[in-house]
Amino acid sequence: MRTAFYISDGTGITSEVFGHALLSLFPAEFDHITIPFVETKEIALQAKQRINDRYKTTGIRPLIFQTFVDEELRQIINSSDGVCYDFLNAFIEPMQKELGIAAMPKTHRTHSIHEKTYDFRIDAVNYALANDDGVNLKEYAKADIILVGVSRSGKTPTSLYLALQYGIKAANYPFVQEDMDMLRLPDELKKQKAKLFGLTITPERLSKIREQRRPGSKYASLRQCKLELDEVEALYQKEKIPFLNSTHLSIEEISAKILAQTGLKRQKY
Amino acid sequence: MRTAFYISDGTGITSEVFGHALLSLFPAEFDHITIPFVETKEIALQAKQRINDRYKTTGIRPLIFQTFVDEELRQIINSSDGVCYDFLNAFIEPMQKELGIAAMPKTHRTHSIHEKTYDFRIDAVNYALANDDGVNLKEYAKADIILVGVSRSGKTPTSLYLALQYGIKAANYPFVQEDMDMLRLPDELKKQKAKLFGLTITPERLSKIREQRRPGSKYASLRQCKLELDEVEALYQKEKIPFLNSTHLSIEEISAKILAQTGLKRQKY
Known part of the structure; x- marks a missing residue:
C-alpha cells in the first residue's frame, strides 16, 4: 500500500x-x-x-x-x-x-491560538456542556441556537461541534413524553422560538443507535422510534420549526447545513 | 475589504x-x-x-x-x-x-459520513462526556488517554476535540486538594498510569481564566494558581507523566502535540 x-x-x-x-x-x-x-x-x-x-x-x-x-x-x-x-x-x-502585496509567511498562523476567538470557543464549549440534554432551561436566552429532537438524533455531538469549530453557543433539548403527548413546546422553548432548530432521523437508524445503548428495550424498538419521530415531525410542522434529517449526514454536514439554513453568525472563520 | x-x-x-x-x-x-x-x-x-x-x-x-x-x-x-x-x-x-490510475471524483467524499468512523466518533464523544472532569472513575480501563491537570487547564475542550476529530476516547481528571496535599495519584489513575497525560499552564494565564469564572476568589488568585501548578508539575516529574504547557497553544495544537508525543492511534484520518 x-x-x-x-x-x-x-x-x-x-x-x-x-x-x-x-x-x-x-x-x-x-x-x-x-x-x-x-x-x-x-x-x-x-x-x-x-x-x-x-x-x-x-x-x-x-x-x-x-x-x-x-x-x-x-x-x-x-x-x-x-x-x-x-x-x-x-x-x-x-x-x-x-x-498586489507580498506574502509574509509566518508559521503556525492557520491553526494557532487567536486569543479572542479562543475565548469564544472555550465559552461556547462550556455553554454546550452546561446546556446539554435539557439539563438547564434557564440559560436559553444566551443561546445562539437551540437544537431540539428525540433522544439520540445527533443533538449533542452537533452542539459540541458548533461550539468547538465555530464558537457558536448551542443548547440542546430532548423532547420528553409530556411534550409529545400534548404536541406542544415547553414554555422555555416557546420564549426562544426563533432559535429552535429540529433534528430528525429515520426510525430504522434511530432504532439501531438506541439498540446499542439499551438492547431489547422498548426505547429502542422500531415501533417506539417511529411513534416519537412522527410526533416530533408533526410538532416541527405545526410550530414551523426548521429541521433536517440527520440520517445520512456527518456531524460536519449537519453543522454546515444548520449554518447555511439559519444564517447563524460564526465567531471563527 | x-x-x-x-x-x-x-x-x-x-x-x-x-x-x-x-x-x-x-x-x-x-x-x-x-x-x-x-x-x-x-x-x-x-x-x-x-x-x-x-x-x-x-x-x-x-x-x-x-x-x-x-x-x-x-x-x-x-x-x-x-x-x-x-x-x-x-x-x-x-x-x-x-x-497510474484515473481519478473518480465523487461529491461529498471528504467530510461525509463513513458509518464505521462515525460510530467511533459518536462513541468517543459520549465517552468524553461521561468521563469529563473526574465524574466517573470506573470506566478508565476503556480510555485511550486520560488527561490530568488542575481545574481550567484545557482538559475538557481537548478531550472533546480528540473525540470529535479523531474518535479517541479521552477521559479527564482534575486533581483535587487531597491529591495535591499528598503529592500522589489516586488509585484509579495509578492503575492506568501509561494512559496519563498532563496539562499545565502559566499561573498568569490560569488566574486570568479562573478570574472570568469566579472574580476575586481565592480559586482565581495568582498565588493559589501558582501553588497548584507547582504541585502538579512536581507530581508529573515524580510520577514521570508526560505533560505539556497549553498556555500559548490552540486546542488543535494541544491535540496534535498529544497525538505526536503519545503515538496514540486515531480512528479517523
Whole structure:
C-alpha cells in the first residue's frame, strides 16, 4: 500500500485536509502518517529520513502533502525520495499578483491560538456542556441556537461541534413524553422560538443507535422510534420549526447545513 | 475589504481550510463568505450571481476558493467575475500520473459520513462526556488517554476535540486538594498510569481564566494558581507523566502535540 505523509511546521491539519481531499478522488487505499511540528532543520532531516526509509522498505514512492512556510525546511522535504505536493507554493505567486502585496509567511498562523476567538470557543464549549440534554432551561436566552429532537438524533455531538469549530453557543433539548403527548413546546422553548432548530432521523437508524445503548428495550424498538419521530415531525410542522434529517449526514454536514439554513453568525472563520 | 468566497458541493470545510491557509500568508483582512452544498446547476448560477453582485458593489474582484468535483458546476463558478483558485484541479493531473490510475471524483467524499468512523466518533464523544472532569472513575480501563491537570487547564475542550476529530476516547481528571496535599495519584489513575497525560499552564494565564469564572476568589488568585501548578508539575516529574504547557497553544495544537508525543492511534484520518 502506498504511504501518504502529511508534514507541516504546525499541527498538520491543513496538510491533512489538503491531502485527504485529493486522495479521496482516487479509488485506492493509503497508509497515513502525519508528522506535525517540524520546526527545525534537524527534525526536518529526520522526517526526510522516515520518507526515504519508507521508500526503501516498500519500493513505492510515498506521497508528501506539505504546507511549509519556511523555505529551508520545505527544501529539505522536497529533496526526499517522496513525491511532493505543495499547494501553498503553487498558489502564492498568482495570489501575490492579484492582491498586489507580498506574502509574509509566518508559521503556525492557520491553526494557532487567536486569543479572542479562543475565548469564544472555550465559552461556547462550556455553554454546550452546561446546556446539554435539557439539563438547564434557564440559560436559553444566551443561546445562539437551540437544537431540539428525540433522544439520540445527533443533538449533542452537533452542539459540541458548533461550539468547538465555530464558537457558536448551542443548547440542546430532548423532547420528553409530556411534550409529545400534548404536541406542544415547553414554555422555555416557546420564549426562544426563533432559535429552535429540529433534528430528525429515520426510525430504522434511530432504532439501531438506541439498540446499542439499551438492547431489547422498548426505547429502542422500531415501533417506539417511529411513534416519537412522527410526533416530533408533526410538532416541527405545526410550530414551523426548521429541521433536517440527520440520517445520512456527518456531524460536519449537519453543522454546515444548520449554518447555511439559519444564517447563524460564526465567531471563527 | 476584499471578499473571499469558499464554495463547494459539500460542507465547504475543505475550501475553507484551503483558502484560510493561503490568506493567512498575507497581511490583510478579508470578508469571508461560505456557500456550501452547491449541488445543482441552479444553485451554482445563484452562487455566481452573488459573486458578480459582490464585484459590482465593491469594485474589487472577490477571491474564490472552490473544490468542485463536478465539471459543469466548476465551470459555472469559473465563469464568474471572481478570481478562482482551484487546488483539486491543479493537482489531479500530476497525481493521476504518479498513481497510474484515473481519478473518480465523487461529491461529498471528504467530510461525509463513513458509518464505521462515525460510530467511533459518536462513541468517543459520549465517552468524553461521561468521563469529563473526574465524574466517573470506573470506566478508565476503556480510555485511550486520560488527561490530568488542575481545574481550567484545557482538559475538557481537548478531550472533546480528540473525540470529535479523531474518535479517541479521552477521559479527564482534575486533581483535587487531597491529591495535591499528598503529592500522589489516586488509585484509579495509578492503575492506568501509561494512559496519563498532563496539562499545565502559566499561573498568569490560569488566574486570568479562573478570574472570568469566579472574580476575586481565592480559586482565581495568582498565588493559589501558582501553588497548584507547582504541585502538579512536581507530581508529573515524580510520577514521570508526560505533560505539556497549553498556555500559548490552540486546542488543535494541544491535540496534535498529544497525538505526536503519545503515538496514540486515531480512528479517523
